[in-house]
Amino acid sequence: MNDPQVAAAVAVSDRVRTPWSEFWRKFKRQHVALVAGGFVAVLVVLAILAPYIVPFDAENFFDYDTLNSPPSWKHWFGVDPLGRDIFSRLLMGSRISLTAGFVSVAVGAVIGTLLGLIAGYYEGWWDRAIMRLCDVLFAFPGILLAIAIVAILGSGMANVIIAVSIFSIPTFARLVRGNTLALKHLTFIESARSIGATDWTIVLRHIFPGTISAVVVYFSMRIGTSIITAASLSFLGLGAQPPTPEWGAMLNEARSELMTSPHVAIFPAVAIFLTVLAFNLLGDGLRDALDPKIDQK
């Protein structure tokens, strides 16, 4: 803070710098992330409005005259082998993929953050038990844990969401635990304790806000991963079942007709790619805006 330039900058700006305005100041410099965030916003609006704006019924409209036809004015993204409009199916599918991505990460983040706070704050027995649990969840490589959970619960989108949530818990728990351990020995925590704040007040009012930026960054990145995981499970036939217009399930259906009508596969693949890419770029931008280390470079 002894840097004269920094001091001058602080003196010149007469506005109060809240964490929010500070975040926004840095975030709006990230043009790619801004575009990605805009794309996500449009996608969310489209997904909410999908049932009212789809040109055709996604599951029960069959155009037998144009089976397998490539994109046209009537069918923007073409028609699949059963005569269904691919554009409509993609729009309806966005509801499933976005919900799966968001809900599963939200559940995983809430449970993981709580576990991480408890482990980091109390240490000792709690810490060992929670971290051992995470080790065990981590011992199942990648998507395998989700497959095992779906094997127990049965296939279906709801079970896929449960599986992906459980899959997200240990990463959030570890992340938050690390931050909690670093924060709990700082002076402001000690002062809170010395004026008689309860453990819960300290953890929720003083430590938790300090971990939020890391959680938010990870949340955004994780949504991309979770959308891919959920789509992969549907692709494997363990998630959404046909005729549900889930993007992974659509790709699986398109596989047998890949030679004759590649457009049936291309559009769902591009939809997954762009959606996940947007969340990843948004996550990168959030990280750069929220990480104090980056600003100095």
Added chain:
Amino acid sequence: MLQYLAKRLLGLIPTLLLVGILVFMLVHLLPGDPARLAAGPDATPETVALVRKDLGLDLPLPQQFLRFVKGAVTGDFGRSMRTKRPVSSEIASRFAPTFWLTVWAMAWSVTIGMAIGIASAVWRNRWPDRVGMTFAVSGISFPAFALGMVLMQIFAVKLAWLPAVGADSWRHYILPSLTLGAAVAAIMARFTRSSFVDILQEDFIRTARAKGLGEPTVVAKHGLRNALIPVVTMMGLQFGFLLGGSIVVEVVFNWPGMGRLLIDAVDMRDYPVIQALVLLFSLEFILINLVVDVLYGVINPTIRYR
């Protein structure tokens, strides 16, 4: 070093035990009666009782668990409900194709990923960085099953350069291992770049430059070794990602490996096979992480003595 190794090995036991319990409980968490499932839909109550006794399902749980552990250690996982053959012989022929697929995918993705990451860090914010990082963020955003379908369509169907399915020769390995490794290469590139960028700003790098060393020497001798420490840890985690990812890739390429067997088993609710495969996948992952930990100790001497 030996002491470090022994400590890591002992540390594995509780994790292995818990993984074993979870996999064992798989059968008991299932809706429905496993003995009924094994006996088939039109078995008489007497047959079901016989099967229950035969599978040891009438014993108390702890005793059943001991039986399971004893079986697992000797490689006996019972018989497949579908083919009635021993699970171990079902799996035996499937192990090698999956193992080699993951090893090849890991080999190329780590080499290429690290090369891209280093190039991006050295030419930070210039065109190699932009190209490399565009590739990397695309790589983590494109799902493996879609990539597999695209590669297969281009190189196996349209151009007919490479075979599409099967695992008979080295040419069969090219497309699946490319598909499987793409995401890992992307993650390694991003991670190596950020690790390298941090290291290149350290004082000892400035010292190395100040004493007149050429840039290649600075990067290779002073940067690489230090930047590798976090990268090696990342490698271990990525192997898990690869093992899991192989399940999806094997389905796309109709690969005769453990992943496809697992999906078939889940479809058929063939629980002994699911149990054995989940255990085997996890065991492989745990052992690989052990190897990575040891490697970590070799690269970074300060870790060994903690």
